[in-house]
Amino acid sequence: MMRLLCLSNGHGEDMIAVRILQELQKHPNAPELAALPLVGEGRAYSQLGIPIVGTVQTMPSGGFIYMEGRQLMRDLRGGLLQLTWSQFKAVRRWSKKGGVILAVGDIVPLLFAGLSGAPYTFVGTAKSEYYVRDEAGELPNRSWGETWSGSVYYPWERWLMSRRRCKAVFPRDKLTTETLQKWSIPAFDLGNPMMDGIAPEHPAPVFYETNAELKEMQRSLIVTLLPGSRVPEAYNNWQKIVQASDGFLDTFTERTLLFLGAIAPALSLDVLRETLQGYGWCEQSLTAMSLNLHFEDENASAFTKKNATLILTQNDYNLCLLKGDCAIAMAGTATEQFVGLGKPAIAIPGIGPQYNPIFAEAQTRLLGPSLILVEQPGKVASTVQQLLRDPDWLQLIADNGSQRMGQPGAAKRIAECLMERFEGFKATDPLDKSPE
Incomplete structure (x- = not known):
């Protein structure tokens, strides 16, 4: 042997x-x-x-x-x-x-x-x-x-x-x-x-309906949040991500929003909760919500603010990646996996030691047009708005993700x-x- x-x-x-x-x-x-x-x-x-x-x-x-x-x-x-x-x-x-x-x-x-x-x-x-x-x-x-x-x-x-x-x-x-x-x-x-x-080996077929565009606008815009896994860096990243998320509430006023926080098991949810509450998010019962998503994580937490819901989960990583339309990403591997699914990720440089400006710039070279680097959290929502108005840009990102990360x-x-x-x-x- x-x-x-x-x-x-x-x-x-x-x-x-x-x-x-x-x-x-x-x-x-x-x-x-x-x-x-x-x-x-x-x-x-x-x-x-x-x-x-x-x-x-x-x-x-x-x-x-x-x-x-x-x-x-x-x-x-x-x-x-x-x-x-x-x-x-x-x-x-x-x-x-x-x-x-x-x-x-x-x-x-x-x-x-x-x-x-x-x-x-x-x-x-x-x-x-x-x-x-x-x-x-x-x-x-x-x-x-x-x-x-x-x-x-x-x-x-x-x-x-x-x-x-x-x-x-x-x-x-x-x-x-x-x-x-x-x-x-x-x-x-x-x-x-x-x-x-990450993705199922045999995904369900996609059927396009005559009113697909109307249904698309009526459903929630889903944003995956990736703060990274390293303590205490991830907590600093989370501050920027929550700040960026607030910009969506002002930019997408006529559409419901769903944020999925993919949180590493090593991170303390209590610290993340405190940040959310500091920005005016109110904790709610997840079981009372009808989100059309099945969470495996019994300890997942839900928060609401204006037209948005935010979920924190430490046991539904793949679900967060698969369901997100875009991501606010300050992570290494998780960002690459999200991009590999053909989706756009918006990155904000952190203070490190991992996700610092040098790392973020290098990651944009690695992932090409699929990773969009913005300097300030306040610019994330407007960037996503521009993306959603440009189907050619989204198609380029979809093709690029598959090419760079493989099948x-x-x-x-x-x-x-x-x-x-x-x-x-x-x-x-x-x-x-x-x-x-």
């Missing part, structure tokens, strides 16, 4: 890795699985019953050391170097027993895999060519430091991807795949696992490709032990 160790470096990367591992578990020749989260404690693996090899520890930065130098210093004082060395030794010990490695994330798990001595594959979640170019060519105002090597992936990263022991690379989009293939890297365009498990089912396609690339390999095989 093949043995596979999964390396990842962040909560979002853990979730992507777990989707692939779940598909591997369903395979007729399912490998023996193990994991080592290089950032955080890897609860997603534990919940799936996958054993964790080596030391895990949550650092003060939460994994956002690349955002600012202060975060790196805090992590160094918190034992980052000792943790990294301990984890690398665990990977080397594991590889000596035979097996293969699946690295998910950025240069860190890729480097660990490259230095392990074991055959490996890489799922690149952090980088995309869209950061520096699109299908028409290089983006304007990009610095020489971003474009000098001909790819968003630097030569040393491409070197690790082109080694004989690297059996497959799975970039996050087609543009990045085609770019890496120019260097004879075994890159496969199989989609982005980030989009798996659901990527985890299964990647798992099947992994098994093909490692076909015949068992833990005792001395595969590709030749020096490089």
Whole structure:
């Protein structure tokens, strides 16, 4: 039986890795699985019953050391170097027993895999060519430091991807795949696992009625609210989002409004409630409302103000993404998933450490016209109003989201490709032990 160790470096990367591992578990020749989260404690693996090899520890930065130098210093004082060395030794010990490695994330798990001595594959979640170019060519105002090597992936990263022991690379989009293939890297365009498990596999057919436009105007405009998951940053983001939501009540006076707050379990609803009440929102009983939406979350909270209803839920994430017509987004993964559904997201730069102006600007390059950046919360509602009056703009956003984020089912396609690339390999095989 093949043995596979999964390396990842962040909560979002853990979730992507777990989707692939779940598909591997369903395979007729399912490998023996193990994991080592290089950032955080890897609860997603534990919940799936996958054993964790080596030391895990949550650092003060939460994994956002690349955002600012202060975060790196805090992590160094918190034992980052000792943790990294301990984890690398665990990977080397594991590889000596035979097996293969699946690295998910950025240069860190890729480097660990490259230095392990074991055959490996890489799922690149952090980088995309869209950061520096699109299908028409290089983006304007990009610095020489971003474009000098001909790819968003630097030569040393491409070197690790082109080694004989690297059996497959799975970039996050087609543009990045085609770019890496120019260097004879075994890159496969199989989609982005980030989009798996959100939309139903067999959606109900859509029937267009003669009075569809009238019905569209009569129904509620649904706005998804994505404040992010990091404490205390998400609370600061929530202040801006609630402020932006208030602008809708003044802009869309003749239409009912429904705001769906997709709240991470780590956040305190009490803090969010206080903010809402400070802006004049009144808490109501959700059961007494007829919203035509089925909430799984028994603890979901409802608030009303003028012509609007706002729901806070920590257990209906997919519902919030699927039902929203647009989003006010100050998040990483959640924003990308919403855009991948073909919908527009409006972003407001926060104070960080994650969702700061630098991150927000980079995210607009990654997601293109689907993510609209506004400087002030008061400008969000008028931007949405302009969007709804421009069907060509909305169609461009719908096509762009699918193109940049791919179709659901990527985890299964990647798992099947992994098994093909490692076909015949068992833990005792001395595969590709030749020096490089």
